[in-house]
Amino acid sequence: MSKKMERNRIPVAQSGKSSYNKIKYERKAGYTMPKKITMADVAEMAGVTKSTVSRYFNGGYVKKATREKIQKVIEEYNYAPNTFARLKAKESNVIGVVVPTLNSKVTSRVITSIDRYLRDRNYTTLIKNSDHDIDLELLNIQKLIHLNVDGILISSIAVTEDHRDIFEQTQIPIVVLAQDYEDGISIIDDDYNAGKCVGEYIGKTGHKNVGYIGVYETDEAVGIRRRQGVLDGLAAFGIHDPLIKKSDYSFLGGQKNTREILEEMKPDAIVCATDRLAFGAYKVLQEKGLRIPEDISVVGFGGYDESSLLTPELTTLKFDSYGMGYLGAETILKMIKEEPVSKKQIVEYKFIEGKSVKNRT
Template sequence: MPRNITMDDIAAMAGVTKSTVSRYFNGGSVKESTKQRIQEITREYNYQPNAFARLKARESNVVGVVLPTLNSKITSRVVTSIGRYLREQGYEAIIKDSDHSIDLELKNIQRLITLKVDGILLSAINITDEHRELIRNSPVPVVVLAQDYDEGICVVYDDYGAGKAMGACIGRSHPDRVGYMGVDESDEAVGIARKRGVIDGLRECGVDCIREVSGDYSYESGIGMARELLDQGPLDALICATDRLAFGAYRVLEGHGLRIPEDVSVAGFGGYDESTLLKPELTTLKFDSYGLGYLGAETLLKMIREEPVPKKQIVGYRMIEGKSVRK
């Protein structure tokens, strides 16, 4: 006579996780081949889960989302896209804001794990050794957004390619002196890859005089960096790592009596709606932030269902040509 088995036994025999078996018994989405294996095992052992066991094992249908900040146009697009996709799939999101603090970001990941969410979308400030250890030991799937993560699954922007495209856009006007307003290199995607792309794009156009400064993502930092660059001498062009930094640059250039683009070309990254209100309209590069959120959420739910996913996916961008760059 067949022995009594548990949900753990079924998972082991089917070669899947206990959460997949739980999802099967609770009517969730499971691959057809997996469903057939579980059905064969339950028939062979005459397994019948009791109501309490089914309730206890039920998935939360909640996904955790860790973000560097909520004060960002790009982040709002990503969150909107994540929320829409999850709702369509019967999931909800718990959103944790790290306020650009890596320590708080790590605590947010740990907190979501203790809350037993089904998976985590992590828009990381940076991937440190502590991040790697947390993700490696996480009992639930984790998808990293906007930062390259070689040890796991990630969905990223092409920061280097975008930076190079913008560098070439400015370089084609043959400026003699270009300033770059960036962010701290602790953010590898924007602080390193995007900046490297900009510099390579400029140099391929024969621009060698490039002055760099860095700060944070705030409008005030944009003002401070623009002043610092102008204090070092005249400029023909300013490339800003984000549109918000470009807003600060506009303010400083106006205060110095410099015209855009006749005296100084200005460009940014982000494609914010507000950038169209600037006079002249800002030339900027817009990433597919909605695509990042949608693809990240879709990938995470596939991982929860134990479906195969690509190790790395890259979303696109497009140039928005305003009137702030001299032709």
């Protein structure tokens, strides 16, 4: 196993034996079974050890006769294991997932794909939302490490020095999604080339006065790499001075930046770093009586389903978010099994030509 792989594993702390009140279950008339039983109770009634019951639920080897005893108790008392109580086991069969927001189509696709893949392989997904807060993101990672989850998938806002310190100190497998983590394992969108594709498209369709609504540089993938790709694509067609505005990822941010662009210039195209920002641009342009694309072309990134419902249909670029989730889940399970994995994997994108860009050549 490589040194980097070793850094992504931590010795799981030995959990102490929890004390519990032993309950003698006597099968006699008038006995009332408690409404909720524990794994220890199941073990006692089945005549096996608690570790055997834990191994049964975690998919480990248990003799057929023993399995039947445990199964009989489970069925009789309708017992369901407490996932969080199992987190201290050597293998919890729980994967932590840290995401920057739950209010995102892209994030929901990634989470859905991760959860489906892991669920099919008897793993539980534990999701922590950071709400685009770096400090909360770091805290969420630490909480998952303390819970001794088997691995962590993090769709990061950015990989800071604090992130690097945590990643290097823990040996729990960690896969970074959406940001390029050079010192570890990452799965990323091809933000630069996707941005360049859109920039070139706006250039070759004859636009000259371009406004760009991006996001803050704290998000390196979208705020820096995607933006640079757009700028380089535009520059290839002689557009060297687009008006750049920065926003958060919100619908309101898209509106605010669009108004600012209209106050400072007369654009023939507005490129938006996300579809949600493009939705804000649509609203403002339509409020001002400006036609899309006759007066101003609009293009976004994301390929949201709602984008096809706009009038006119939004021209956008769609990343394979489901593919990112699938690759992330597949990779983290390989790391848990100490199988070799690629250091960096890049997911594909697809350009969707709607009707929101006018060919001005």
